[in-house]
Amino acid sequence: MTTDTPLPLAGIQVLEIGGGAAGAYCGRLLADAGATVRVTALDEPHRLAGIVRADTPAERAYADYLGAGKLLLPAVADAPALQALSRQADLVLVGEDLGDRVAAYLGAATGDDVGATALLTTPRVASIALSWFGQRGVYRHWRGSDLGVQSLTGMPQMAGAVDGPPLAAGDRQATALAGVTAYIAACAALLGAARRPTDAPRRLDVSILEANMVMAEMHMYFFGKDGLAMKRCGLNRFAPNSPVGIYPCQTGWVGITVATPDQWRALCRALDLHEQAGDEGLATRELRFARLDEVEAVLCQALARRTADEWAAIGRQHRVPIVVVPDAEGILLHPIFKHRQSLVEMASGGRQLQVPRTPFGLTATPIRSRLDAPAPATAEPDTTPGPLPVAAVPAAAVPIAVAATNAPPLQGFTLVDFSMGWAGPLASRLMADLGAEVLKIEAGRYPDWWRGMNWTPEFIEGLQYELSTTFCGLNRGKQGVSIDLTTAAGRQLALTLVAGADAVVENQAAGVMAKFGLDHAQLVQARPDLVMVSMSAFGTGNAWSDTRAYGSTLEQGSGLPSLTGVPGTAPTMTHLAHGDPVGGLFGCAALLTALVHRQRCGSGQYVNLSMVEAMLQLTTPGLLAHQLEPGAPRRRGNRRDGMAPHGLYPAAGTDQWLAVAVDSAQAFAALAQLLGRPDWAADPALRGLAGRQAREDEIDAAISAWSRQQPAEQAAARLQAAGVIAAGLQHAQHLAANAHLASADFYIDLDRAVSGPQRQGGVAILQDGQRLGARQPAPLLGEHSWPVLQRHAGLTSAQFDTLVQQGVISLSPKPERNLVSAPAQAPALAGSGT
Structure with a gap:
């Protein structure tokens, strides 16, 4: 592998103990980011356990994909040999499919196989041990698989035909999501190591089931809000949203997602549906869902007039989430994927195959652009002691304050969060769960849309915008600051907050941050070493950058639905908003990668993240099979x-x-x-x-x-x-009361003003046996504006009061979009809510 630019984790030494696809995927991400990853095993026959499940070209190619860029070591002979190898590494990864081989290896019985292996290692920074169900809880001795984990999250229950069977998402997805979660844990450990008062390595544990619970949060919160059991509504139908689906065009397929009244009116204009635009009985998503057969029939009739590419372009013009749904060949030939180099070549079995590139989007220190086959290790690793192998840290590097021994790894970091919805807030919530201070920026005129979509006077007067269980779940641990960014004073306050922060996350529509005067070029003037992550559907700077998107759009645009479902049916979605949690995980991973590089080398950077590229990771098994066995189902x-x-x-x-x-x-x-x-x-x-x-x-x-x-x-x-x-x-109604998750202390129970008590999904990372996770409820609108602006911007009480009077700071909503009169009541829908 050659590269013209430095890799962000160059110099980091990693020892990976195979097998298991989740651990191997984490190691692959580390290798792609520049770490030197050496792979050993406890015994040679089981090196690829859980990775190669059958002797087929596609399975062997997937093993090459997970092993790309790594160095292969022989199996370790005994425990002392493993200890010696681990002392030469900054990080040790322990795969999830070691099984009872650990007990045989140790010469003694143990009930905690993966944990025992982790305890046998003494890396410079941390060991990260993966397991299917964690080291405690009812299922801790169960065997796991992608299907088993997906089923325990409840995800398949919402997809597929009404009468069943439910439809699981594609292969290798659960292990990929756990792998990126373990990568997040690894980067957090690298960042926290410089702040720790001791050199003792951390032990981090990641449960694959718990890592995948991010896919279930929305279902869990919807049921917690209205108490209605969520039901499977049919192929590509997810209550209460309408229309959300995949529809045939003159040629090809498009994915459409419409949630707000404004978007419905825009879709009607785009498709020349004048009668439907004026129908008050279709004004809200709930009303449209009640007439979904009628709505979808009209859509299909209109869409048959043009090609999928033409409709996607019209959708961008009208600011409506419409996107082409490519098949496997369409993914390989996709114009935007080619422009962004979203796919890279990989050597496997004497062939060059295309696979999705790690979707971090770092612009100053890009990840690998070519995947070499795994090779035998020929050189000894760097044995220099200390958690940060880069010896010279420039004077511009961020000053590091020492944290308490048991502090969460990101304590001392500050993030300014301009994101809304699910993906961006999930990325920033993970930062809060790991100990960072997160300042969530909203405004009374533009509140987070998870607070509500139909802003009737009754909705506002009844404080219903503070009752969104999903908003509460995605924004725990954050400080709520209300700033109207359309004003000069609001912009200046935002710049002041950014000047004192380590990073910024935003997922606004294309051009919005620049319109506010808060794009990367402006923000780095306030903080030259800033890390800024922009999360959008197709990334910035290309012909599709202005695509409006929800999590469903990301799944549709990735082509994953073309690899999912049964023959003879439309490309099939497996989640209402699949791309949101996946995008959130990769957004957090990209942010932490850039922060590790900044801490070691002193320079920040812009991260141009495409969340469709994040979803592309889940197409890898299907893309490999398509290239190796053309025409196979x-x-x-x-x-x-x-x-x-x-x-x-x-x-x-x-x-x-x-x-x-x-x-x-x-x-x-x-x-x-x-x-x-x-x-x-x-x-x-x-x-x-x-x-x-x-x-x-x-x-x-x-x-x-x-x-x-x-x-x-x-x-x-x-x-x-x-x-x-x-x-x-x-x-969904059982997700908050799972006996295993409860016994593993996974849930976080919080009590919040206005909305009351709520059980939330926790974070899938244990640090030295203790569950990480923020324990502060999500903020009320603007709740922390005064203390945050006093502390970070130096405002006096008189200045604060003046800004409130001027409307720059607002503690109640005054929305200018999606205003509707109280419509006729739609039937109650299972899982309705925001």
């Missing part, structure tokens, strides 16, 4: 190429489902015994994956007949006890 419902049987099966009760994933001959034999089919357990033809796939319909029917006779949780426990990966599919 890519959309197989809940079945997977690397496991069989694999799917969601009916259980006792209404809309109850059991996830089962068989990954070995041993697991299938155990399943066959439970099914009362010892002949299958003894059948040599069924010991191999191909043999089971050839009879998958027959096997699925037998599992369904067995599973529908018992509750899903009971069946899952029986299967897990026999060594078979299984889980009951969770519903």
Whole structure:
């Protein structure tokens, strides 16, 4: 690999202990950012455990993808050898699929295999141990898989046909999200190491299930708001939003998302739907959902007049979220992906394949633009002691204040948050959860849209904008500051706050920050070493930069729906806002990468993050298969190429489902015994994956007949006890009361003024055995304006009062958009709310 620019983590030494796809993905991100990653194993036959599940070209290519840019070490002979290797590393990664090999390796039984391995290592900064379900809790000894984790988050329950089966998202997604979460933990540890009063390494634990709970938060909060059980509404239908879906055009498909009254009116103008524009019975998303068959029929008739590319361009002109939904070949040929170099070449099996590039968007220190095959390690790592291998830290580097021994890793960092909605606020909330001070900027004229979309007088007078459970969940731990950025005084206050901050995050529409006089060129005049992250659908500086987007738009635009679902159906979404939590995780990862570079080298930078590129990461298995096996079916419902049987099966009760994933001959034999089919357990033809796939319909029917006779949780426990990966599919109403998550101390319970008590999803990172996470409720509108502006901007009480009188600072909403009169009542919708 060659590069013309420095890599942000150059010099960082990492030891990765395989196997497991989540740990390997974290190591790949570190390698892409410039770290030297050496991979060892506890024994050679299991180096690729959980990574290569079948001897197929696509599985081997995915292993090459995860190993790209890494150096391969032989398996370690014993515990002292592992200790010696770990002392040469800044970070040690422990993969999640080590299983009982740890006990054999140690020569003793242990109930905490991954944790025991982490304790055997003494890196300079931290060990990061991944596991499927964490080191404590009811499921801690369970076997895991992508399908099992997705089912426990409840995500598939909302996707697919009304009568089932529910539809899981694509392969390798749970491990990818856990891998980027572990990467966040690693970067936070690097940042915190310089502030610690001791050189003792941290131990960080990341649960794959907990990392994926970010996908479930919205469902959990919607149920907590209105108490209505959320229901599966059909293919590409997600209450209460309408229209949100994927629709055929003259050629190709487009994804459309309309949430606000203003967007509906704009969509009607774009599609020449004059009658619908004037229909007050379609003014809100709830009213439109009640007439969704009618709405979608009109849309499809209008969309048939033009191509998908033409409609996407019209959507940009009218500021409506409309985007082309590419298929696999369309991803490889995508004009914006080519412009941004979103795909890179990777060597595998003597071929050059295209795969998604790590989507950090760093402009001064870009990540790798080419992926070399893993190679044997030929040089000894840097053994210089100390957490920061770069010896010379320029005088311009940020002064570092010493934190308490048990402090969260980002204590002492300050972030100014100009973002709204989900993705940006999730990125900044993760910063708060890790200890950073986060200043959330809103204004009475432009409040965060999660507070509300239909601003009736009754909504404002009843303080309903303070009742949004989703806003509360995404903004805990932040200081709320109300500043009207359209005024000169407001802009100056913002510049003053930025001058004292380490970083800025924003996800405004293209050109908005520049209109405020707060784009990167302006902000670096206030803080020359600032790290600024702009989070948008397709990134800034290209022909599609002005695309309006929600989380659904990001999923649609990535092409992932073309790889999901069953043959003969439209490209299929698996979440109302899939791209938001994924974009938030990668936004936080990119921000921390830039901060690590700044702390080591003294220079900030602009981060031009495309959240569609973040979603592209999840298309990797499908893209590899498409290139290696052109024409092979890519959309197989809940079945997977690397496991069989694999799917969601009916259980006792209404809309109850059991996830089962068989990954070995041993697991299938155990399943066959439970099914009362010892002949299958003894059948040599069924010991191999191909043999089971050839009879998958027959096997699925037998599992369904067995599973529908018992509750899903009971069946899952029986299967897990026999060594078979299984889980009951969770519903939204159960997400806040999961026995495992409760016993693992995952939840955060907060009580907030106006909105009252709320159970929230926690952060998936434990530091030295203690759960990280902010414990301060989300701010009321402008709640902390006075203390923050007094402390950071030096305002006097008289100056503050004057700014309030002038409307520069406002403590109540005065919105200028999405104003509607109280409409006719729509039927109550499962999961409605904001």
